[in-house]
Amino acid sequence: MFDGISTQLLFSQLLIGLINGSFYAMLSMGLAIIFGLMNVVNFAHGAQYMLGAFVTWLLLDALGIPYWGALFIAPVVVAAFGLITERIVLKPLQDMDHLYSLLATYAVALIVEGLVRQQYGSTGLPYSTPIPGGINLGFMYLPWYRLWVVLFSLMVCVATWVLMEYTKLGAYLRAATEKPDIVESFGINVPRMITLTYAFGVGLAGLSGVLAAPVYQVSPSMGSTLMITIFAVVVIGGMGSIMGAVLTGYLLGIVEGLTKVFYPEAANMVIFVIMILALIFRPNGLFSGKERSL
Amino acid sequence: MTDHATGKVFAVDDLKAWYGESQALHGMNFDLGEGELVTLIGRNGAGKTTTLRSIMGIVKNRTGSIRFNGEDLINKRTFQIARAGIAYCPEERDIFSALTVSENLSLPPVLRPGGISDKDLLAQFPNLERRKGSMGTKLSGGEQQMLAIARILRTGSRFLLLDEPSEGLAPVVVKEIGQQLLKLKALGYTILLVEQNLRFAKSVADRHVLVENGRVVDVMTTDALEADMARVKSYLGV
Numbered sequence: 049m050f051d052g053i054s055t056q057l058l059f060s061q062l063l064i065g066l067i068n069g070s071f072y073a074m075l076s077m078g079l080a081i082i083f084g085l086m087n088v089v090n091f092a093h094g095a096q097y098m099l100g101a102f103v104t105w106l107l108l109d110a111l112g113i114p115y116w117g118a119l120f121i122a123p124v125v126v127a128a129f130g131l132i133t134e135r136i137v138l139k140p141l142q143d144m145d146h147l148y149s150l151l152a153t154y155a156v157a158l159i160v161e162g163l164v165r166q167q168y169g170s171t172g173l174p175y176s177t178p179i180p181g182g183i184n185l186g187f188m189y190l191p192w193y194r195l196w197v198v199l200f201s202l203m204v205c206v207a208t209w210v211l212m213e214y215t216k217l218g219a220y221l222r223a224a225t226e227k228p229d230i231v232e233s234f235g236i237n238v239p240r241m242i243t244l245t246y247a248f249g250v251g252l253a254g255l256s257g258v259l260a261a262p263v264y265q266v267s268p269s270m271g272s273t274l275m276i277t278i279f280a281v282v283v284i285g286g287m288g289s290i291m292g293a294v295l296t297g298y299l300l301g302i303v304e305g306l307t308k309v310f311y312p313e314a315a316n317m318v319i320f321v322i323m324i325l326a327l328i329f330r331p332n333g334l335f336s337g338k339e340r341s342l
Numbered sequence: 343m344t345d346h347a348t349g350k351v352f353a354v355d356d357l358k359a360w361y362g363e364s365q366a367l368h369g370m371n372f373d374l375g376e377g378e379l380v381t382l383i384g385r386n387g388a389g390k391t392t393t394l395r396s397i398m399g400i401v402k403n404r405t406g407s408i409r410f411n412g413e414d415l416i417n418k419r420t421f422q423i424a425r426a427g428i429a430y431c432p433e434e435r436d437i438f439s440a441l442t443v444s445e446n447l448s449l450p451p452v453l454r455p456g457g458i459s460d461k462d463l464l465a466q467f468p469n470l471e472r473r474k475g476s477m478g479t480k481l482s483g484g485e486q487q488m489l490a491i492a493r494i495l496r497t498g499s500r501f502l503l504l505d506e507p508s509e510g511l512a513p514v515v516v517k518e519i520g521q522q523l524l525k526l527k528a529l530g531y532t533i534l535l536v537e538q539n540l541r542f543a544k545s546v547a548d549r550h551v552l553v554e555n556g557r558v559v560d561v562m563t564t565d566a567l568e569a570d571m572a573r574v575k576s577y578l579g580v
């Protein structure tokens with residue numbers, strides 16, 4: 049390999065890149081689904097992801113419900129929160145400029161983050177891994193939980209993609225993304241579909257939060273720091289393209305990891321450099337035009 | 343089922359509609375009997391499309407009454423109006439580019455019994471059968487128009503709003519669409535057709551509602567229209 053760079057370091061950074069990429073992919077996919085149907089950039093996505101992690105922590109701390117229970121309960125709780133947010137905050141704004149909705153989701157993010165911080169403080173809360181141990185592959189040590197995160201998020205992305213591309217519900221969603229009025233004129237309850245889609249996207253953020261709890265510290269700001277990167281991913285992949293969001297998410301996670309190996313000083317900004325290049329050379333996103341646009 | 347008071351299946355009364363501050367419809371009045379094919383005729387910008395979009399509730403800022411099967415639809419939402427049994431084929435055809443031809447065709451849900459099955463639709467529109475797997479907007483204009491009509495027939499709705507299906511199409515295609523409309527009429531469908539092509543309108547319709555500046559200025563049977571073409575042409579500005 050390269051001089052001075054051990055395979056050990058290379059593979060461990062690759063793994064970290066893949067882990068981060070899993071979160072980028074799942075979060076930007078939810079963002080893309082919501083944006084596709086509602087034309088609203090959901091600035092609350094990071095806070096909803098944080099909420100997923102917090103609910104996971106709370107379930108264990110207050111009710112003694114372990115990770116595997118939280119994996120089902122927390123996303124549902126966060127999705128319900130999304131459903132209420134859509135009904136109370138976004139629905140009344142839907143006939144106005146989408147900028148109002150965007151600002152409203154930002155307000156929701158600040159409120160949620162503020163409340164959690166006030167209640168639990170800013171320091172991170174630890175959450176121990178539900179699958180301790182790992183395997184030594186010779187060239188690297190692979191913790192089981194990390195393998196689980198990569199495989200599970202991949203499964204969620206593939207399942208969501210299949211749902212969108214190959215089911216009737218997905219066809220309704222793709223159609224309503226293009227022309228909601230016409231879909232509604234077929235007798236489909238599009239307003240309800242919008243509410244449920246928002247809740248679904250928010251639930252995905254909550255699910256990412258559950259996965260994240262044992263990997264990162266559970267803290268009120270864990271979402272807002274991640275969101276900046278997620279927006280870059282969505283801009284690079286193409287607003288509203290599911291496939292684009294997922295592929296770009298994994299790709300950028302890996303690029304970021306490799307940059308840490310070969311040029312660590314640039315690791316924190318490589319994604320944003322790519323974003324600027326993408327904006328200049330492929331302003332509609334890397335994957336627009338090639339994929340069906342959702 | 344018709345409205346017992348009027349004997350009409352569909353009636354619009356004093357329909358007014360606005361786009362923001364500007365008023366597009368200034369009190370439209372007209373009706374349709376069961377199984378009737380009626381056209382809305384008028385020059386560009388007269389308010390024909392707005393009338394159909396107001397009936398469907400897509401233009402939401404509207405007043406007056408829209409009675410269908412004895413029920414007033416003015417306060418209903420678009421999807422409820424569709425479920426009441428009205429199907430809409432828009433002027434822009436609005437085929438979905440992210441969906442294949444067969445996905446486009448089978449998108450509208452079956453709302454009531456009596457809809458035409460996908461198999462029969464493909465038999466009735468052979469061009470669509472041949473291009474089933476293509477993406478919707480890769481079809482020619484005429485094929486897209488066929489698809490836009492075909493897809494609403496599967497819902498089972500018996501009242502169709504068709505916005506200028508002949509627009510921009512070659513004469514042979516217009517003729518084919520005319521034959522399809524006559525077939526639907528023979529099957530008992532009630533049809534409100536927006537049309538600027540007078541020859542086409544005369545060949546398929548029973549009556550004609552002449553629209554000018556968001557108002558109904560005259561209603562004529564096809565025979566009366568035939569007898570007074572000069573008058574009609576003055577409304578159309580041709």
Ligand SMILES: Nc1ncnc2c1ncn2[C@@H]1O[C@H](COP(=O)(O)OP(=O)(O)OP(=O)(O)O)[C@@H](O)[C@H]1O
Pocket residue numbers: 361364366384385386387388389390391392393433538
């Ligand atoms: N989305 C809109 N916003 C503002 N005004 C509109 C809009 N759509 C139509 N109008 C206006 O409403 C009036 C009626 O338009 P409409 O589209 O109903 O006419 P039309 O009879 O269908 O014309 P055409 O034969 O060209 O299709 C026109 O003055 C038009 O400029």
Ligand SMILES: [Mg+2]
Pocket residue numbers: 390391392433505
């Ligand atoms: Mg029109």
